[in-house]
Amino acid sequence: MKKASKSTVVKQLKKTPIVQVSCKKVGISRATFYRWKKEDKKFAQDVEAAIEEGLGLINDMAESQLITAIKEGNLTGIIFWLKNHHRQYSPKLEVTTKDGDIPLTEEQKILIKKSLAMAYRDNKKEENNGQPNK
Numbered sequence: 082m083k084k085a086s087k088s089t090v091v092k093q094l095k096k097t098p099i100v101q102v103s104c105k106k107v108g109i110s111r112a113t114f115y116r117w118k119k120e121d122k123k124f125a126q127d128v129e130a131a132i133e134e135g136l137g138l139i140n141d142m143a144e145s146q147l148i149t150a151i152k153e154g155n156l157t158g159i160i161f162w163l164k165n166h167h168r169q170y171s172p173k174l175e176v177t178t179k180d181g182d183i184p185l186t187e188e189q190k191i192l193i194k195k196s197l198a199m200a201y202r203d204n205k206k207e208e209n210n211g212q213p214n215k
Contacts, residue, residue: 085107085108085109087117087121087124087127089107090103090104090107090109090114090117090128091124091127091128091131092131093106093107094128094131094132094135095131095135095138096138097135098131098132098133098135098136098138098139147162
């Protein structure tokens with residue numbers, strides 16, 4: 082097998098965003114891949130973009146399969162979808178104490194609201210592959 086060029090590696094990563102698998106498919110070692118990445122900043126940037134694009138493709142395929150499973154009545158798929166896309170079924174956080182209600186200051190209430198908003202925003206960003214909320 083002929084050794085691959087850097088552009089061939091980048092193209093393969095767009096299809097298969099796993100370094101080990103892509104290296105094997107194009108006929109280079111992981112050591113070569115990481116040496117190229119270390120020595121060539123443009124290649125490193127192209128690799129990161131290709132992996133991100135490849136992950137997006139995999140996510141699209143997975144979501145398509147999930148939708149197919151839901152259409153076929155797969156209960157696990159239905160539950161997963163509802164927990165992650167429907168507010169009524171999403172996991173809830175409930176905090177209780179043995180002492181009953183503990184009064185919070187206005188400053189504490191504001192801090193808690195900000196923290197929850199940040200956590201929600203970060204969670205949504207992770208769900209969208211690091212992209213802003215849709």
